[in-house]
Amino acid sequence: MGTNNVVFLELIEWMDDTGQDIARRFPQEGSGEIKFGAQLIVRESQRGVFFYNGKAVHVFDPGRHTLKTANIPILNKIMGIPWGLTSPLRAEAYIVSTRIFPNLRWGTREPVAFKDTEFGLIRLRAYGVFNIQVVQPLLFINSLVGTMPSFGVTDVADYLGRVIVSRFNDFMGEELKTILELPGRYDEWSEGLTQRLRQDFARFGLALDQLFINAVTPPPEVQKAMDDRTKLGMFGDMNRYMQLKAAAALEKAAQNQGSAGESMGMGIGFMMPSLMAQCMGAALQQPQGVPQAPSSSPALSCPECHAPIRPEDRFCPACGHQLVVFTQCAHCGKNLTPGARFCPRCGEKVETQPPQSQRCGHCGGENLPDARFCNHCGERLQS
Template sequence: MGTHNLVFLEVIEWFDPTGREMLHRIPEEGSGEIKFGAQLTVRESQAAVLFYQGKAVHGFGPGRHTLKTANIPILTKLLSLPWAFTSPLRAEVYFVNTKVFTNLKWGTRDPVAFKDRELGLIRLRAHGIYNVRIVQPLLFINRLVGTLGRFSTEDVEEYLSRVIVSRLNDFMGEELTTILDLPGRYDQWAERLRARLAEDLAHFGMSLTHLYINAITPPPEVQQAMDDRSKLGLFDDLNKLLKLKAATALEKAAENPGAAGEGAGLGLAFMMPGLLGRALTQDAPDPGKETTSPGGPQPPGAACPDCGRSVPDDARFCPFCGHHLVVFDQCPYCGKNVPPNARFCPRCGNAVAEKPREKKCGNCGAVNLPQAAFCDQCGERL
């Protein structure tokens, strides 16, 4: 800050050691005795306004200025002629810092009620940062600072924060339907909110150069509920995947029942037998229950007659190999279990509607098995 004394101010300048001072008046209290011809130095990031008798009479940009009538014609009317323009001038100089003030914080002091489309009535908190700059020094002095000797960002930060929150509340009420859509819209909202706040700050000669929304968050209990909902969705997708894999394996096993026990059924059993059983049935199978003969529906704990694995008590088909568990007869040719009302064996394709008769050799008269093609006594074709 420039030197001054109780009588004359000859060199007038100001430095901001804090980086947060927006305005400084010389002298800080009352008016000073500014000597006619005093040197006024204004830096690149500053502007200066000369006040005389409570009114602004001249503004100064960056550079070094001499307070004389040759440089400031209006001083001719202000100074006393009898003193031959040598008397001191009782006035004040306001230095305004025109740089961009960064990292000013805004945020909600209390949660704001909001009706969410998905979650119902919740309370939200929001916070972020913003940057401001003084673009009209005289308007800033007259409407916001007044007669204060110093003015910093601390004096205006809380007020601007409340203005931003107020505009944000109105904006959310118009644009937001659910907080689940928020994360990807922060930049868009910040730009539109900055444009809406431009008029509010222009009233005080300031400009909102940047505005950032860091987060809009619900209370901790609502965040926990959102996490639980995400987990439920994950488990539901996993259950659908298991059912799809089980259905695909059963379809392949039904297409090739002979190889089911060795191929698809064995691979599916090794993959996830416990989860697969729950995906196919509402209740998990109980392997400790008794088994019965293959002549009817399989009781609890029954084993598949084809692959030998334990199956649920209410299953009609083996979940591992696709074998039909409701059996009334067997194929007389290959011994495969035959489903009810079947006319042909699903394994060898022979007709099973009637029991085949024994074959008698026309050469030697020997009786042969129904499936024999040659006589087992003389070798003659049957």
């Protein structure tokens, strides 16, 4: 793009070679003098946002678009004489990638405190992966990108990972009593945690496509205690244990040479049908788990009437609600118009500053503003 030329118009397009950038500003250095008639090329996996004189003007869908500003070639240099041949009519264009960014990692940097009914206060480590997608480009730029020349997944993954860990801690405190119940619940927890986090991500114009919990690991001493309990459970049915030991002894004796081994082998032949029948009967009595098909990620819905919408829709086809979000109410999530001081839905005053983090009254640890359990001591936070 020629930003320093006098006559030629700009051609604005973006091809991300790294695959790690979410948004890119044009021009890259400072503000620009995008001329009248400049061409903006937006591809299928992108959205374009045009700013003029510091204000967002329009969100562009995929295609070729002509930008109309007051910066006319040659004349803009004459008009900019009092400002050092720089036009005061500033314009910038942002191109935002709307593809899904997969395999972003989240995990606990420090062990998270959890009050277990069986083992007392223990510290757990957890980690997994999640996928994000930009669904509100304008809200994403206003809330996260700001005036940065480029914005990548590494700029936001660390903060979102902290949010996931905090919500995961709250989820454990409400859904789990002891880690002995943890195996086999990863899929159920992943779905529940995804539903809880979608509102947190929506405040930044992002959608949480999927979230997976790979592992939740207790400290070594707790793992040893769990192994001991597992061994006791294995030997709970002494009849089966004695049958297995007897079968192993008979098989070993049958391998010995001589008349005794032959006689023992004949005895095994008579006893094997009985042992097999008992083992098969015990296996049939055990309930078999039925695998469940993984649930697909729910489609986008209107925040007002919850009707299904498409990513490219600007208004809800059911209720007409405006889907292009400038900012949202921190209390009820209502879309707010630029300059609004009070929310039209709940009447709360619009917060201009982000909410402050809250400290635990027991250990003084710092947590997210609306966390329910402390990440440091596991105690419930006072609301």
